[in-house]
Amino acid sequence: MSAWWSHHAEAVISTAVGVAFTVLISVIVFRLQRIFRRLNYVVIARQRLIPATVYQEYSDLKVRFLNEQVSEPWIVIIRIINTGRQDIGPADITKPIAIDIGNNADIRDARVTRSIPPDVYEVKQLKADEKSRPFLEPTAINRGNSIQIQLLVDGEPEDVAVVGRGVGIDVLTELE
Numbered sequence: 001m002s003a004w005w006s007h008h009a010e011a012v013i014s015t016a017v018g019v020a021f022t023v024l025i026s027v028i029v030f031r032l033q034r035i036f037r038r039l040n041y042v043v044i045a046r047q048r049l050i051p052a053t054v055y056q057e058y059s060d061l062k063v064r065f066l067n068e069q070v071s072e073p074w075i076v077i078i079r080i081i082n083t084g085r086q087d088i089g090p091a092d093i094t095k096p097i098a099i100d101i102g103n104n105a106d107i108r109d110a111r112v113t114r115s116i117p118p119d120v121y122e123v124k125q126l127k128a129d130e131k132s133r134p135f136l137e138p139t140a141i142n143r144g145n146s147i148q149i150q151l152l153v154d155g156e157p158e159d160v161a162v163v164g165r166g167v168g169i170d171v172l173t174e175l176e
Contacts, residue, residue: 037168038084039097039141040175043160044148049073065108065152076101076151076160077113080172082141088166090138095165097172098135099149102158107151110134114148121147133163 049063050073063070078099082088099110107128115121120141126134126149136147151157162172 036085037088037092037166038082039080039088039162039164039166039169039172040083041078041080041162041172042175043076043078045075045077046157046160047075048156049075068108070108070152070154072155074153074156076153076157077148078151078160078162079146079148080136080141080162081146081175082143083175085143086168087140087142088169089140092167092169093138093164094167095163096129096135096138097162097164098129098131098133099151100131100133100159100161100163101151101153103153103155104128104132106153106155107132107134108154109152111150112136112147113150116144116146120145135164 050061063073076099080097101107110126110128112121112123112126114123121136121139126136129135134149134151136149141147161174164172
């Protein structure tokens with residue numbers, strides 16, 4: 001056995017190292033292809049239009065939207081970004097991307113105000129789903145593309161979250 005080993009040791013060791021290296025590279029490539037379809041969002045603004053500390057001083061100031069008074073106006077601005085390594089097509093979105101603020105009934109207006117590049121999503125008012133959450137119609141969101149949404153809310157938003165699902169996308173996570 002020792003005579004065989006002395007003649008073939010180098011070949012056995014180099015073959016074993018080659019097989020281990022090939023398996024390692026295959027696992028890394030598989031994981032990179034699998035996990036890099038990702039949508040994230042950033043809450044750019046979540047603020048009162050009239051600061052609470054000076055609200056009494058401006059008690060004669062009234063905010064109206066479509067001829068209805070907004071008693072406690074808040075603005076929420078959210079940017080949704082494809083931070084993954086793969087493009088996302090309209091057919092890849094299985095549950096529409098929606099904005100949930102907890103108290104959705106108080107959303108007076110929701111609209112896309114900007115997208116990068118500009119042709120990703122039309123600047124327009126958004127429709128609401130059965131839970132009164134504004135949502136985006138399925139669209140192609142390529143790598144690095146983003147969509148900015150602005151909400152006018154009557155009352156403080158409880159919690160701002162973007163929800164939805166897609167092929168290879170289980171949750172949308174907030175970027176810090």
